[in-house]
Amino acid sequence: MGKYDNIFNSQEKSEQALTPEEAVAAIAVVTAAADSSFEDVDAETIAMILWEFEVFEEYSEEEISEIVDRLMEIAEVQGLGRLFKTATDSLSDELILDAFAAGVLMVIDEEELIIPQGKTPLLKKLQQALDLEEEEAQEIIQEVIAAYEEAENEEYEDDDETMVVDPSLQVYESPLGNFSVSIPVDSQQGGIVQSQEGVVGFSDDYGTLLRIDYYTLTPEEEEEIESMGLEKYLQSVLIDKYIPQAISASLPDAYVERNEYLEDTMDGAYFVLVNMPKGSTISKQENNGTAARMDAYRGLLSFFNGEFLYIVSSQHGILSDETHSSLEEQAYEIKQKILAFVDTIEFR
The missing domain is CATH 3.40.1000.10 (Mog1/PsbP, alpha/beta/alpha sandwich)
Structure with missing residues (x-):
């Protein structure tokens, strides 16, 4: 059995229902916790990242924090596999790409603007589990990196003396x-x-x-x-x-x-x-x-x-x-x- 098979190949799911948007957040939680103990996963950081995500533009910071806390509780009690299975069953076709992007956001190195080599196998497994083509996945990764770069450039321009x-x-x-x-x-x-x-x-x-x-x-x-x-x-x-x-x-x-x-x-x-x-x-x-x-x-x-x-x-x-x-x-x-x-x- 591969390292992440118990997460991405799980056939059991939680009894708690998720909305399609909550399913996107669940993918983020699963990706953030896949290589870590729950004690090392910062729910507040996940919520802050998701709040900037277009999928959650109608949500308040407090609402997103509550969603992430609930998802973390499901994952810790029932396991990442159950949460992931519930999320994929709850995702709408329109949000599959957003779900992968949420996963990318959890592993990207914000300083170097790259996917760390150690996170590549995890992201590859997520891509396969979401049934994404390689070209689609790479395009999303580049879009996420470009978004970070644009944000850095805006910050640079704000600080510029022009x-x-x-x-x-x-x-x-x-x-x-x-x-x-x-x-x-x-x-x-x-x-x-x-x-x-x-x-x-x-x-x-x-x-x-x-x-x-x-x-x-x-x-x-x-x-x-x-x-x-x-x-x-x-x-x-x-x-x-x-x-x-x-x-x-x-x-x-x-x-x-x-x-x-x-x-x-x-x-x-x-x-x-x-x-x-x-x-x-x-x-x-x-x-x-x-x-x-x-x-x-x-x-x-x-x-x-x-x-x-x-x-x-x-x-x-x-x-x-x-x-x-x-x-x-x-x-x-x-x-x-x-x-x-x-x-x-x-x-x-």
């Missing part, structure tokens, strides 16, 4: 005083500067996107650099940390096309070119009247200056009908644009 570029303002000063840079966008072309702690971005209506991320080095990071060596550390920062968090989380199809170490640049710098399908900031009107995001390349350059790690990036959108230059030419052009931008930065 200003329309003043024609008389020519230089951006870092709040930490570690650098200043000539503003590379024009207000007459929709140029804006968006900044918050550790990052500043410059964009306009013509697809310009230049960004500077900067981080103060900690003693632990300095030891890591000494242990790994400068090249490997700069590579790791981009490929293992920055790209997964800042790009792949919202664009799962993005991938690294080119990478190289520039020994003679900034006393050692690492360049990466990322291919981002549908990742442009600019959309193109399709024949059916809908707007579709263009593909894009983003170049990133990581290097140190003083006590700071910098990641400077530039993005180029690709029109589907434009004459494509070779990948080598694209990489070279974007790299040169970044290097030219870096030359305008005055480090202190």
Whole structure:
């Protein structure tokens, strides 16, 4: 018998009836408790997550909390298998996808925006028990991740200090005083500067996107650099940390096309070119009247200056009908644009 067979293959169900919406909540409870003891399952957290779920938009927080508490009691007394069987028998066809999404919400890593490897078998069993095709399941997982990403972006935007570029303002000063840079966008072309702690971005209506991320080095990071060596550390920062968090989380199809170490640049710098399908900031009107995001390349350059790690990036959108230059030419052009931008930065 498999690890989860006693849950998902149960033929016995509870005598307590569930509404279709309560059945969705029951799927969430079962998924949250499948790998844990009931003492480790936080009913309040489940209720808070479900309250944000569209299925429960007509419910109050108190009502959802009461539902979750009742479901937890059924599961603890009668078993997860009985609760799951009752839930699947109570689900309407219209809410099956929502039920799987509720399960996904219970296992997603909210920090990394991924399904932890240890939870994959559980989610696979849930998918099979709900009789979902692989394509349907993956689409729901990506929708859940995208929803988290959108929420994070909204929070980021709320925290941003956004200003329309003043024609008389020519230089951006870092709040930490570690650098200043000539503003590379024009207000007459929709140029804006968006900044918050550790990052500043410059964009306009013509697809310009230049960004500077900067981080103060900690003693632990300095030891890591000494242990790994400068090249490997700069590579790791981009490929293992920055790209997964800042790009792949919202664009799962993005991938690294080119990478190289520039020994003679900034006393050692690492360049990466990322291919981002549908990742442009600019959309193109399709024949059916809908707007579709263009593909894009983003170049990133990581290097140190003083006590700071910098990641400077530039993005180029690709029109589907434009004459494509070779990948080598694209990489070279974007790299040169970044290097030219870096030359305008005055480090202190």
